[in-house]
Amino acid sequence: MFVPKQINRETERLFTKLERVGWGKSDCTLIAPLTLEINLLKRKKNAIILAHSYQTPDIMYGVADFLGDSYALSMRARETKANTIVFSSVHFMAETAKILNPKKTVLVPAVAGCSLAESITTYDVRGLKKAYPNAGVVCYINTTANVKAECDAVCTSGNALKIIERMPQKEIIFLPDEFMAKNLQPLTRKKLIGWKGRCIVHEEFSPKTVKEIRKEYPNAKILAHSECSPAVIHEADMMGSTKQMLDYVDASKNEEFMLVTECGLSDRVRVEKPGKKIVGSCALCPYMKKIMLKDILECLKSPRPEQIITLPNDIIKKAKKSLDLMIKLSK
């Protein structure tokens, strides 16, 4: 379908970015027909591709229109004029796009869950509300649309503290991330009532690993995501969201960093911030890494029913109220 000249040009375009994460030219040539076709279809169908920072580099630098964390991508989804949003990320994020912009067609290339989103049901939220009737309910964005619909406000890792502080109640049911609630508790005078959800990626890191990296790279700054355990956060130089970690890297005069989070973020630093060096280890999210270029092409060509996000109107209405409160309180 594409002539050699087009393939060569696309190979060069991909290689300028992907060589920084170890891709060879022949790897780029292999995926060039796919990225060319996806980018062509995207224009034909007036679609945009939003990709989370935990996606693979071929998606992030080959076809995505916007890269970011759940908050930034949600805002893009809310404001876009495109007819179709392809959300290259896990299912709850695509649901969030549908809630914020329900008239658009929202596609998710592969049906991928999340251990946090799967850790709590609406039934559990109702039980918590009954047990703590005076508490406000703040749920992390890593929850299903049904759970968001049961809460007062949504938050992200970047704005969680601000939302908690600005809620009128003194007690806050903060769900579903057990570690994030424990990490935030010392930072607020409000009482946080947590849940038992955990991110299977961030719970893998141990304080021992962080100490070993510090010993091996004494000049490195160690930045940890707030989904890590309090013991890991204790060993780190900074706790934050993926965006806050990238901002820290930008602002810091330091050259070496360990990012205690999913490997996609380290890839972003390698590609986008050539003067900075990533050391130590990272972890792969099996849900995020489920999505491949061929899935994006398939859903753009002719989406299967499970790739199209549909939600009942009453859930959209209630969950939007919680998301709108987050947007208002985080200003």
Ligand code: SF4
């Ligand atoms: S990294 Fe953790 S929180 Fe994010 S999608 Fe994967 S399992 Fe869920």
